[in-house]
Every structure is written in C-alpha cells, then in structure tokens.
Amino acid sequence: MELTASRAMPGHGWVLAACLLLLMGLFAALVSATQLRPGESLPVEVQPRSDGVVQLRFELPAQVTTRWALWFPREPVSRLQLVAADGWRSETLQFFSVGADEGILPAGYAFLLPRDAHGPMTLEAEMAGGLHGSLRPVLAQATDVRRVERSGVALAAAVYGGLLALAALALALAHASRDRLFIGFFGFTVALVLLLQAMNGHLYGLPGVRFFGLWQLQGVSALTVLHAAAALWLIEAYAMHGRGYRHARLVRGLGIGLIALAAVFLLNLPWLAQVSQAVSASGWTLAGLAVLCMLVDAGRRGVPMAWTLTAATAFSVLAGVWISLSRHGLAPNGPLLHFGYQGTAVAFALVLALSLTHRIGDYRNQRDRDRLARQDTERRMRREAARADLSTALQTQLNGLDPGEIPWQGFRLLMDHLLPLVPTESCIAVLRGYQGRDHLLVEPSDALPSVEHEINHRGLTLRRQAVAGLALQQPVRASAGGPAVAMEALVPFQMRAPGWGVLLLRRAGGDGFTTEEMSVIGELARVVQLHVDQAAAAVKLRRSAEIDALTGTMNRRTIDLWIGRTFTDAERSGRPVSVLFIDLDHFKSVNDRYGHACGDDCLRAVSTALRSVLSDADMFGRYGGEEFIAVLPGRDGAEARAVGERMRTAVENCEVRHETQRVRLTVSIGIATRQRGEDAPAAAVARADKALYAAKRQGRNCVQVAPAVFS
Numbered sequence: 001m002e003l004t005a006s007r008a009m010p011g012h013g014w015v016l017a018a019c020l021l022l023l024m025g026l027f028a029a030l031v032s033a034t035q036l037r038p039g040e041s042l043p044v045e046v047q048p049r050s051d052g053v054v055q056l057r058f059e060l061p062a063q064v065t066t067r068w069a070l071w072f073p074r075e076p077v078s079r080l081q082l083v084a085a086d087g088w089r090s091e092t093l094q095f096f097s098v099g100a101d102e103g104i105l106p107a108g109y110a111f112l113l114p115r116d117a118h119g120p121m122t123l124e125a126e127m128a129g130g131l132h133g134s135l136r137p138v139l140a141q142a143t144d145v146r147r148v149e150r151s152g153v154a155l156a157a158a159v160y161g162g163l164l165a166l167a168a169l170a171l172a173l174a175h176a177s178r179d180r181l182f183i184g185f186f187g188f189t190v191a192l193v194l195l196l197q198a199m200n201g202h203l204y205g206l207p208g209v210r211f212f213g214l215w216q217l218q219g220v221s222a223l224t225v226l227h228a229a230a231a232l233w234l235i236e237a238y239a240m241h242g243r244g245y246r247h248a249r250l251v252r253g254l255g256i257g258l259i260a261l262a263a264v265f266l267l268n269l270p271w272l273a274q275v276s277q278a279v280s281a282s283g284w285t286l287a288g289l290a291v292l293c294m295l296v297d298a299g300r301r302g303v304p305m306a307w308t309l310t311a312a313t314a315f316s317v318l319a320g321v322w323i324s325l326s327r328h329g330l331a332p333n334g335p336l337l338h339f340g341y342q343g344t345a346v347a348f349a350l351v352l353a354l355s356l357t358h359r360i361g362d363y364r365n366q367r368d369r370d371r372l373a374r375q376d377t378e379r380r381m382r383r384e385a386a387r388a389d390l391s392t393a394l395q396t397q398l399n400g401l402d403p404g405e406i407p408w409q410g411f412r413l414l415m416d417h418l419l420p421l422v423p424t425e426s427c428i429a430v431l432r433g434y435q436g437r438d439h440l441l442v443e444p445s446d447a448l449p450s451v452e453h454e455i456n457h458r459g460l461t462l463r464r465q466a467v468a469g470l471a472l473q474q475p476v477r478a479s480a481g482g483p484a485v486a487m488e489a490l491v492p493f494q495m496r497a498p499g500w501g502v503l504l505l506r507r508a509g510g511d512g513f514t515t516e517e518m519s520v521i522g523e524l525a526r527v528v529q530l531h532v533d534q535a536a537a538a539v540k541l542r543r544s545a546e547i548d549a550l551t552g553t554m555n556r557r558t559i560d561l562w563i564g565r566t567f568t569d570a571e572r573s574g575r576p577v578s579v580l581f582i583d584l585d586h587f588k589s590v591n592d593r594y595g596h597a598c599g600d601d602c603l604r605a606v607s608t609a610l611r612s613v614l615s616d617a618d619m620f621g622r623y624g625g626e627e628f629i630a631v632l633p634g635r636d637g638a639e640a641r642a643v644g645e646r647m648r649t650a651v652e653n654c655e656v657r658h659e660t661q662r663v664r665l666t667v668s669i670g671i672a673t674r675q676r677g678e679d680a681p682a683a684a685v686a687r688a689d690k691a692l693y694a695a696k697r698q699g700r701n702c703v704q705v706a707p708a709v710f711s
C-alpha cells in the first residue's frame with residue numbers, strides 16, 4: 001500500500017482564519033479599552049526645549065470637582081519628573097525601575113496633579129534617556145487614567161498569556177515529537193515575551209528579573225537581536241525543512257552575528273549606549289528581510305503556510321521599523337501602532353504555531369508509514385517462516401515414500417501449512433493425471449463425498465481454468481443465478497499436459513481473498529509442487545541406478561549389495577543359498593547374424609523367460625553382457641539344479657520374434673551352493689562361474705553344479 005503524505009490538514013485554512021480573526025477581535029477590543037473616549041481628556045500643548053526639558057501647557061476647569069492627572073504612555077525614558085513654576089514637583093518615575101505602587105504591568109507613567117490645581121498651568125517634564133518624540137501626554141481625570149491603566153494591564157496580560165501558552169505548547173510538542181524545531185519555537189516565543197516585556201517596561205517590575213534594568217536600553221537591544229536570531233534559526237529550520245537553502249551559510253552567519261551583538265550589548269559598554277538602539281533595530285530589520293526571503297523561496301516551493309507567514313513577517317517588519325522611526329520622531333506615533341506591533345507579533349507567533357502543527361501531520365504520516373512497513377516486514381517474515389517450515393516438512397516427509405504416495409502426502413502438507421496462514425472454510429486440491437495418478441484432497445475430510453460429486457460436475461470448467469494457468473477469485477452460488485454464499489480462490493498447479501490440477505479455497509460470505517493471501521497461496525503451492533516433482537524424480541533416479549535399463553531386472557551393483565546381505569542372513573540362520581550363473585550360448589553369432597537390436601530383444605525375452613521360473617523370494621538380475629545371475633535363498637544344490645533345469649528349458653522353448661526373424665536360443669548354467677562358514681558370496685560366485693565354464697565345455701545348453709572343490 002502506498003501512502004501519500006498529506007501536507008495540509010483538511011480544513012486547516014478555515015481554522016487558521018477563524019483563530020486569527022478571533023485574536024484580532026480580542027486585540028481590537030482590548031486596545032480600544034486603553035483609549036479615552038472623546039471629551040474625557042483635555043488638550044495639552046507640548047513644547048520640547050533644547051535643554052531636553054519639555055514644556056507642557058494646559059488649562060484645567062476652574063471648578064475643582066475632581067482630581068486631574070497627566071498620563072504618558074510608558075516609553076523607555078530613564079527618568080521622568082514634572083515641575084511646576086510654583087515649586088510643585090511630582091514624584092520621579094523610571095522606565096527601568098518600576099515603583100511598588102505602579103503595579104506589576106504598568107501601561108504608562110501617571111502623575112496626579114495637585115488637588116487644588118485649576119486654570120492655566122505650565123509644567124516642565126524633566127526626562128533622561130532621550131526619545132522626546134514619543135512623549136504624548138494625556139490630561140484626564142484620575143479615575144479615567146486608572147481605567148486606561150487597568151485596560152493596559154489586561155492587554156499586556158492577554159499578550160503575555162497567549163505567548164506563554166504557545167511556549168508551553170511548544171515545549172509539550174518538543175517533548176512528544178523530539179523535534180528540535182519545537183524547541184526553536186519555544187526559544188523564539190520566550191525571546192518574544194522577554195522582548196515585549198522589556199519594551200513595555202514590565203520586565204523591570206517582575207521579581208527575580210528586575211536586575212535586567214541595569215542594562216537599560218542595551219538590555220532591550222540585546223533582547224531585540226536575540227529575538228531576531230531565534231526567528232532566523234526557526235524559519236530556516238521550518239521553511240528549509242529537509243532541503244538546503246541556497247544562502248544557508250549567509251543566514252547562519254547573520255544569526256551568529258546577531259548573537260555576538262547581543263553579547264556585546266550585555267557588556268554594557270557606555271559608548272555603545274547611544275547607538276545600541278539604532279544598531280539593534282538595523283540587525284532586527286536585516287533578520288526580518290532574510291526571513292522574508294526564505295519564506296518567499298519556501299512559498300514558491302509549496303511549503304505549507306509559507307505565504308501566510310510571509311504576510312505576517314512583512315507586517316511585523318513594517319510595524320517594527322515604524323515604531324523605531326516614531327520613537328525618534330521620524331514617523332507619526334500613536335497607541336494603535338504601539339499595541340498593533342504587539343498584536344502583529346502575537347499573530348505571527350500564532351501563525352507559526354499553526355504552521356508547525358503541519359509537522360504533527362508529517363509525524364502521523366511517518367508513523368503510519370513505519371507501521372505499514374513493520375506490518376509488511378512481519379508478514380514477509382511469517383510468510384518466509386511458513387515457506388521454510390513447509391520446505392523442511394516436505395524434505396523430511398516425502399523422502400523414502402512410494403512414488404504413488406508422494407503427491408498425496410505433499411499436498412496434504414500444503415493444506416496443513418496454508419490453512420493457519422489463510423483461514424478458510426474449506427480447501428480442496430484436485431490433481432488429475434499428475435505423475436500418472438488422480439488425487440482429491442479435501443479439508444475438512446468429511447466433505448469428501450459431496451466435493452467429489454461437485455468436482456466431477458465441474459471437471460471440464462476446472463480443467464479449462466487450470467490450463468489457463470491464472471489464479472483468480474470467483475463467487476460460489478448455492479444455485480445457478482442465486483446469491484453468492486462464498487468466495488472461492490482458484491490457484492492452478494503448473495503441470496505437464498495431459499495432467500492438470502487446481503487448489504480451491506473457500507471463504508464464507510462476500511469477503512474475498514486479499515492480494516497478499518492469493519500470493520501466499522500461489523507461492524506455497526509452487527513450493528509443494530517443486531518438492532513433489534523433485535521427490536518423484538529422485539525416486540526415479542534411485543530406481544534407475546538399481547535397475548538394468550535393458551531388461552528391467554536388477555543390475556550388477558544391486559545384486560552385489562543384496563547377495564552380500566543374503567549370505568550374512570544365511571550364515572546367521574544356517575540355511576542354504578544357491579547362486580546360478582546363466583550365460584547365453586553363441587550369442588555373438590545372434591548379434592552378427594540378426595543385428596544388435598535383435599540381440600537386445602533376445603536379452604529381454606531370455607530375461608523374462610528366466611524370471612518366470614523364479615519365486616518372489618528369489619533374486620534375479622543381469623550380471624553384465626549376456627550373463628544373468630539368480631540367487632535362491634533357502635535352496636540347496638539339488639533344488640537349485642531343478643530350478644536351473646527349468647530355466648534352461650524355458651529358454652530353449654522360447655522363440656524370439658524380431659521383425660520377420662524368429663530366433664531360438666539356449667543357455668548354459670553353472671550352480672554353486674553356500675558352504676558352511678561362508679558369510680560372503682565371493683567364493684560361491686567363483687565356484688558358480690567355474691561350473692558355468694564346465695557347462696560350456698560340456699557342449700552348452702546344460703546345467704552344471706559345482707562340487708565343493710574343483711580339480
């Protein structure tokens with residue numbers, strides 16, 4: 001089975017769009033809550049002076065019904081204090097050190113004006129740390145300022161909470177998947193949270209990390225470039241997943257440069273303080289552009305979510321650059337832009353998180369592929385084990401069987417090994433004319449009578465299907481045209497015509513056999529047939545080594561083997577054994593006169609005539625050329641002479657017909673009987689040979705029995 005790795009999850013785009021819309025809606029609601037409604041604030045005239053002091057002019061209502069406050073968004077000025085001409089001084093607020101009464105996530109600097117303040121007022125805002133362009137004072141009633149502060153806290157909490165939730169998710173995914181990419185995402189998110197906290201001035205009020213305020217703006221710069229390096233590494237790993245990026249070395253070099261820059265910022269060198277912001281903003285922008293290039297390249301290659309990430313990155317870079325410029329008074333500023341940057345950063349992190357969930361789909365596909373591969377391996381191993389088991393069983397159990405029993409036993413073993421692998425209701429092996437015999441094997445065996453009838457009925461069709469040689473599946477119907485009650489797998493055996501055979505397996509219901517099952521059936525059937533053919537051929541070969549090809553009687557090798565055993569048995573039992581040597585008379589002249597083919601016919605005819613005289617207990621064979629031998633266990637010399645005489649007569653009366661010729665032959669016979677103490681045949685054979693020689697000398701066509709000692 002082939003798996004296509006689905007890169008995108010179904011409905012993923014909709015989930016993403018819905019999440020983003022929800023997030024943006026939440027941000028819009030929270031940001032609007034941080035704004036004062038029209039009429040809630042009074043105008044303030046801002047006049048920066050060359051000595052760094054900013055003059056603020058405004059007019060409070062004459063009626064003192066409520067307390068007024070001046071509120072500044074929390075920008076990174078190191079110190080801020082308001083001074084009135086009459087000597088009134090506000091408390092001093094610092095960006096890098098949050099006072100205990102400012103709360104944990106202050107959104108701005110709030111100064112309560114004197115209780116009785118009314119009419120026109122001029123205040124001087126003394127600040128250190130630059131960034132005058134970002135000073136946007138808001139004059140409102142103290143209760144409204146507190147509400148704006150509370151909304152700011154809620155917005156910041158939502159931003160940090162969302163990002164920290166994504167960081168926790170990244171850690172969980174990293175643990176589950178052991179993919180370094182999720183650790184990268186965790187690092188990216190944590191760096192983003194720290195950066196936003198540092199930029200919003202929240203980091204310096206948190207217990208445990210307050211000390212970070214020591215680095216002042218250089219700390220913010222270090223976090224800026226670290227965040228840029230994390231984004232660079234993460235996007236390179238995500239977008240270039242499994243494939244080298246053309247400019248990978250450049251990107252890595254930039255990343256290492258940014259980390260080195262962060263280390264330099266953390267040295268807190270005084271001369272760097274002035275330029276750290278500009279340098280870090282440039283590094284951040286450069287990294288953003290590199291990320292954009294990689295994402296565009298990835299988008300072109302069809303990496304999922306690459307275009308969405310490109311859009312989110314472009315927004316983030318633009319917002320970041322804009323904020324940087326506006327802080328230096330080079331671009332218009334506004335709360336929406338400030339908070340919008342935070343929203344864009346969170347949206348970017350969310351899009352990235354959703355993009356990374358594609359990896360989960362990849363893992364799932366990979367796991368499915370692994371599982372399928374494992375199942376496939378297990379199946380192959382089971383199949384291989386079954387094949388090996390069957391081969392071993394066939395090798396041991398077919399050995400030494402009668403040729404007629406070999407196919408039956410072989411196909412019985414096939415069923416025994418096949419049925420546990422391919423569960424079926426019934427299994428039938430039909431063999432016709434296979435090695436000269438018909439076989440029908442049925443499992444379960446009590447179905448044999450009905451199967452026999454059915455197979456006879458289907459004989460012609462089955463034969464046609466067997467000869468076609470194609471394994472197939474077909475429905476089995478209870479009646480012609482009726483519904484299918486079972487599926488039948490038909491696997492033909494490859495047999496030499498006119499023999500044919502098929503294996504039929506039936507499975508109840510409509511469930512057919514899988515391709516794998518059909519293949520296993522075919523493979524095991526082939527294995528069995530191979531072994532059966534080999535076993536039958538081996539028997540044939542063994543027989544041909546024992547039998548004389550011309551006469552079909554034992555050959556000399558077999559006779560030598562058996563005569564030795566007969567003599568050993570006779571010595572043990574004390575019974576007599578006689579050996580007869582029979583030689584055709586003047587056979588050379590038969591060959592010369594009628595030809596060799598006629599001579600062969602004569603040898604066959606004489607062999608049959610001689611054998612006809614002997615009993616089953618006697619041994620007979622061709623000893624070589626025109627010489628035969630007979631071994632008669634339990635017969636003494638007199639009995640052997642009588643047998644020899646009958647043999648001689650049988651040949652004498654035999655007329656061999658070859659084409660138009662009629663040939664008559666005679667034989668001379670020499671006989672010897674085992675003597676006491678002889679447990680080997682050599683001496684008796686030699687005496688029989690001498691007796692034969694004597695018979696030839698006597699004039700042939702006669703029988704001579706060897707005396708104990710020839711003179």
Ligand SMILES: Nc1nc2c(ncn2[C@@H]2O[C@H](COP(=O)(O)OP(=O)(O)OP(=O)(O)O)[C@@H](O)[C@H]2O)c(=O)[nH]1
Nearest residue numbers: 583584585586587588589591596597599600625626
């Ligand atoms: N056609 C045929 N002839 C064979 C075969 N084996 C041996 N012969 C022949 O048997 C003949 C044996 O001849 P000889 O040993 O001279 O004996 P003989 O002619 O039978 O004469 P005597 O044994 O003395 O009676 C030879 O001509 C062999 O060629 C065989 O397998 N087929």
